[in-house]
Amino acid sequence: MTDAGTTADAGRRPARWSAWWLPRGLHPGAWWLWALGLATAASHTTNPLPLALLVAVAALVVVRRRGDAPWALAFRMYVWLGVVIVAMRVVFRIVFGGGQGEHVLVRLPEIPLPEWAAGIRLFGPVAVEQILGGFYDGLRLATMLICLGAANALANPKRLLKAVPGALYAVGTAVVVALSVAPQLVESVLRVRRARRLRGATGRGVRALRGIALPVLADALDRSLALAAAMDSRGYGRTGAVPAGQRTITGGLVLGGLVGVCAGTYGLLDSAAPGYLGLPMLLAGLAAAVTGMLLAGRRVRRSRYRPDRWLPAELLVAGCGVAAAALTMLAGTVDPQLLYPPVSPLTWPQLTPLMLLAVGVAAAPAWLAPPPPVVRVHRPPVADPPVPVPTTTSPGDRS
Amino acid sequence: MITFDRVTVQYAEGGPPPLRDVTLHIDEGELCLVAGRTGAGKSTLLRAINGLVPHFTGGTLHGAVTVDGRDTRTHPPRDLADVVGVVGQDPLAGFVTDTVEEELAYGMEQLALPPAVMRKRVEETLDLLGIADLRDRPLRTLSGGQQQRVAIGAVLTAHPRVLVLDEPTSALDPTAAEDVLATVTRLVHDLGVTVVLAEHRLERVLQYADRLLYLPGDGHVHDGTPATALTHIDIAPPLIELGRLAGWTPLPLSVRDARRRASDLRHRLAGAEPPPAPVAPDTCPTLTARKIVVRYPGTVAVAGVDLDLRPGEIVALMGRNGSGKSSLLWAVQGSGPRHGGTVAVTGPRGTADPEALRAGQARRYVGLVPQNSGDLLYLETVDAECAQADRETGAADGACRALLDRITPGLPGDRHPRDLSEGQRLALALAVQLTAAPPVVLLDEPTRGLDYHAKRQFSAIVRMLAGDGRAVVVATHDVELVATLADRVIVMAEGETVADGTTAEVMLASPAFAPQVAKVLAPAPWLTVEQVAAAISATRAPA
Numbered sequence: 001m002t003d004a005g006t007t008a009d010a011g012r013r014p015a016r017w018s019a020w021w022l023p024r025g026l027h028p029g030a031w032w033l034w035a036l037g038l039a040t041a042a043s044h045t046t047n048p049l050p051l052a053l054l055v056a057v058a059a060l061v062v063v064r065r066r067g068d069a070p071w072a073l074a075f076r077m078y079v080w081l082g083v084v085i086v087a088m089r090v091v092f093r094i095v096f097g098g099g100q101g102e103h104v105l106v107r108l109p110e111i112p113l114p115e116w117a118a119g120i121r122l123f124g125p126v127a128v129e130q131i132l133g134g135f136y137d138g139l140r141l142a143t144m145l146i147c148l149g150a151a152n153a154l155a156n157p158k159r160l161l162k163a164v165p166g167a168l169y170a171v172g173t174a175v176v177v178a179l180s181v182a183p184q185l186v187e188s189v190l191r192v193r194r195a196r197r198l199r200g201a202t203g204r205g206v207r208a209l210r211g212i213a214l215p216v217l218a219d220a221l222d223r224s225l226a227l228a229a230a231m232d233s234r235g236y237g238r239t240g241a242v243p244a245g246q247r248t249i250t251g252g253l254v255l256g257g258l259v260g261v262c263a264g265t266y267g268l269l270d271s272a273a274p275g276y277l278g279l280p281m282l283l284a285g286l287a288a289a290v291t292g293m294l295l296a297g298r299r300v301r302r303s304r305y306r307p308d309r310w311l312p313a314e315l316l317v318a319g320c321g322v323a324a325a326a327l328t329m330l331a332g333t334v335d336p337q338l339l340y341p342p343v344s345p346l347t348w349p350q351l352t353p354l355m356l357l358a359v360g361v362a363a364a365p366a367w368l369a370p371p372p373p374v375v376r377v378h379r380p381p382v383a384d385p386p387v388p389v390p391t392t393t394s395p396g397d398r399s
Numbered sequence: 400m401i402t403f404d405r406v407t408v409q410y411a412e413g414g415p416p417p418l419r420d421v422t423l424h425i426d427e428g429e430l431c432l433v434a435g436r437t438g439a440g441k442s443t444l445l446r447a448i449n450g451l452v453p454h455f456t457g458g459t460l461h462g463a464v465t466v467d468g469r470d471t472r473t474h475p476p477r478d479l480a481d482v483v484g485v486v487g488q489d490p491l492a493g494f495v496t497d498t499v500e501e502e503l504a505y506g507m508e509q510l511a512l513p514p515a516v517m518r519k520r521v522e523e524t525l526d527l528l529g530i531a532d533l534r535d536r537p538l539r540t541l542s543g544g545q546q547q548r549v550a551i552g553a554v555l556t557a558h559p560r561v562l563v564l565d566e567p568t569s570a571l572d573p574t575a576a577e578d579v580l581a582t583v584t585r586l587v588h589d590l591g592v593t594v595v596l597a598e599h600r601l602e603r604v605l606q607y608a609d610r611l612l613y614l615p616g617d618g619h620v621h622d623g624t625p626a627t628a629l630t631h632i633d634i635a636p637p638l639i640e641l642g643r644l645a646g647w648t649p650l651p652l653s654v655r656d657a658r659r660r661a662s663d664l665r666h667r668l669a670g671a672e673p674p675p676a677p678v679a680p681d682t683c684p685t686l687t688a689r690k691i692v693v694r695y696p697g698t699v700a701v702a703g704v705d706l707d708l709r710p711g712e713i714v715a716l717m718g719r720n721g722s723g724k725s726s727l728l729w730a731v732q733g734s735g736p737r738h739g740g741t742v743a744v745t746g747p748r749g750t751a752d753p754e755a756l757r758a759g760q761a762r763r764y765v766g767l768v769p770q771n772s773g774d775l776l777y778l779e780t781v782d783a784e785c786a787q788a789d790r791e792t793g794a795a796d797g798a799c800r801a802l803l804d805r806i807t808p809g810l811p812g813d814r815h816p817r818d819l820s821e822g823q824r825l826a827l828a829l830a831v832q833l834t835a836a837p838p839v840v841l842l843d844e845p846t847r848g849l850d851y852h853a854k855r856q857f858s859a860i861v862r863m864l865a866g867d868g869r870a871v872v873v874a875t876h877d878v879e880l881v882a883t884l885a886d887r888v889i890v891m892a893e894g895e896t897v898a899d900g901t902t903a904e905v906m907l908a909s910p911a912f913a914p915q916v917a918k919v920l921a922p923a924p925w926l927t928v929e930q931v932a933a934a935i936s937a938t939r940a941p942a
Binding site for chain 1: 759
């Protein structure tokens with residue numbers, strides 16, 4: 001189960017610690033809390049130095065602790081998306097936001113707009129301040145996105161769905177089924193399109209669409225009926241009868257609680273929001289949602305196979321994220337102008353020791369989290385893989 | 400264990416009831432085989448066992464079905480999940496999760512078993528079915544036989560007393576089918592599970608069955624041991640037909656039984672010779688393919704295969720799942736990918752490579768009926784499909800309908816293609832493709848889901864096509880079909896041709912491909928019951 005490196009490591013450590021280092025998948029919730037902590041930290045600064053460091057930290061942890069599953073490779077995509085966001089922000093500032101700033105780089109010809117579009121300028125002089133402002137802004141958004149991308153790469157999204165409370169189990173199942181239906185749908189579209197070619201159709205136009213859509217939809221319908229029958233005969237939906245009144249109460253609590261959580265998160269992230277919208281709202285919403293889910297979950301007769309457990313390592317990883325966020329906020333109260341470096345007058349962005357500490361804490365899971373499960377050899381997914389030759393054949397009497 | 404008490408099932412859409420006044424009792428630990436023609440009510444019978452009929456399908460069920468003391472009237476399928484395990488025909492369609500291990504645990508999670516029990520049972524089941532090395536694999540990357548075994552394992556973890564299998568081997572190649580059936584018999588013998596199994600290809604399962612339920616199609620069920628029940632029913636594997644011909648009682652159910660009794664028959668046939676294989680017509684080939692290469696990411700599907708097809712020739716293309724049969728057919732037709740090699744077809748307007756032509760022209764050179772023949776059809780009625788086929792090919796009005804009537808007379812024109820039986824749908828798809836009058840016809844796995852009658856009819860159609868001077872290629876796993884139908888057999892493995900010769904040469908050379916008659920009468924080179932029958936009547940005539 002262990003690779004050579006971890007066995008050697010385990011040999012040197014006291015026995016108590018060897019279990020910590022066994023390769024395993026961490027609880028997805030831990031990675032998400034860590035990533036949300038990083039994203040919160042990023043949202044509290046426009047200083048490009050800590051932002052760049054946070055991106056580097058996210059990339060480092062992903063590289064060191066991701067598994068070999070397909071979703072783990074999606075991180076690169078998030079990085080590219082971040083680059084696009086930064087570029088878009090800068091381009092927008094050049095096109096629409098001309099005019100401010102003293103250090104003009106180039107003077108683009110301004111396009112005159114009619115009277116009713118007053119307040120909007122197209123092109124015109126391009127100043128360093130304006131480009132820098134766009135860059136800072138875009139970098140903050142991109143960093144938050146990349147942090148979430150890191151969570152996506154580190155935690156199996158489907159395991160996260162499995163970790164939802166019992167009350168939301170049905171929703172989780174529906175999402176899992178929908179996720180597995182999508183590739184099947186693509187497959188049947190390709191198959192039917194190929195078949196259309198056999199009848200000489202070119203595969204274009206409304207008629208062709210109808211010729212493809214009908215068999216594909218019929219196929220999908222057949223398959224969902226088969227799936228529903230299979231789920232029914234395997235015991236899906238064996239729940240005890242729930243009185244209608246209690247169902248309404250639990251539903252209301254869960255929904256209201258979730259709305260509260262959303263509002264609270266918004267209040268916490270938006271510094272302009274009134275104080276009561278922040279932490280108090282978040283906690284109240286959380287409490288309501290948890291109560292509702294516990295009530296609903298009690299009614300569900302179902303168990304979970306190999307549930308992800310919340311162990312000290314999970315606590316540590318989540319704690320690193322929360323600590324990074326807290327340290328950044330603390331730095332914001334100590335030195336606000338260093339976290340939001342002004343673009344005019346132009347100043348060189350600076351790092352504070354607190355910021356450095358936050359980044360360091362955020363990077364700790366790259367070493368402290370247990371390594372991902374041992375890579376097993378997966379054969380490439382081919383349409384119809386060859387059947388392994390059985391070791392014992394009895395060619396005598398059957399065909 | 401399972402009791403049907405005067406059960407009649409009537410579906411909402413009318414029509415004759417698929418089950419009428421059925422009373423039967425299946426004991427614990429029996430392997431019960433359900434046989435009958437397509438549409439005779441096999442699936443209805445199976446689905447009534449766990450209450451899917453009528454709770455899921457609708458319709459009315461009179462009488463009572465009791466499983467392990469539970470009445471399906473008061474217990475919907477989900478409440479029977481711990482007693483009855485059901486595995487459908489297409490395992491992939493019934494999978495809920497995406498990896499093997501989670502799929503095995505799914506049913507137990509629904510039953511709320513404690514995690515420790517689940518963990519133990521998953522490990523046991525992985526070993527019992529020999530799929531331990533697949534535990535982390537995504538279900539979609541498994542081969543058909545592996546998927547079927549995982550599907551069986553997934554219902555077994557709930558420790559059901561009854562296992563219901565609806566055509567578990569219909570999509571599998573012979574080796575994979577054998578794996579699955581070996582697993583099933585092991586369950587019956589080692590765990591005492593009661594198994595109810597429906598199957599078209601009786602030759603595969605007959606020898607394992609304790610009991611045969613035969614559905615003649617009028618709603619009744621004939622019940623008996625395989626050897627007695629088979630003497631008078633009209634669907635029978637070659638082994639049974641041979642037994643009837645030789646007058647053996649009781650009928651032999653396995654090749655071993657038959658071989659022990661066949662010394663007399665072998666003696667009688669000693670002087671006779673099977674008719675010589677038809678000499679390959681020495682005409683120039685209609686289709687010449689050279690060094691065909693098809694690759695997919697990570698694999699080479701077809702690795703430089705040569706193929707010559709002569710007019711009037713019936714060629715069987717065999718090989719396990721994934722050996723490149725389909726890829727070769729699609730590449731030759733020109734609609735599938737082809738990464739190397741040349742194809743030349745002598746068609747109506749000279750010689751051409753179908754890939755270089757437009758799709759509408761290519762089908763005039765090579766016609767292909769895909770594995771899922773229903774993919775070709777998309778209109779509401781049979782008549783509309785025929786009219787559309789005429790328009791597409793510029794044929795005279797009614798050309799397609801005339802072809803269809805020649806293949807299967809009397810198909811109602813106002814029927815929806817999806818309501819046709821498998822055999823009828825195949826005939827319609829074939830007629831649509833033949834409207835373009837291609838000199839080469841390729842059929843990919845045409846006999847999937849066909850019963851013995853439909854197969855016999857299909858063989859007649861293929862012979863008719865060959866009689867018209869067309870070259871026909873049939874890709875199939877069905878050894879018995881190939882023995883009666885093909886002139887030439889090509890065996891593929893890992894994208895290469897490993898054998899190419901006359902049917903007798905290829906099929907007699909290896910036990911894996913030998914039909915039942917050949918196994919019984921070896922070393923004499925007999926392939927089919929018809930050959931033996933002809934030889935016997937010939938030896939009798941002079942005496």
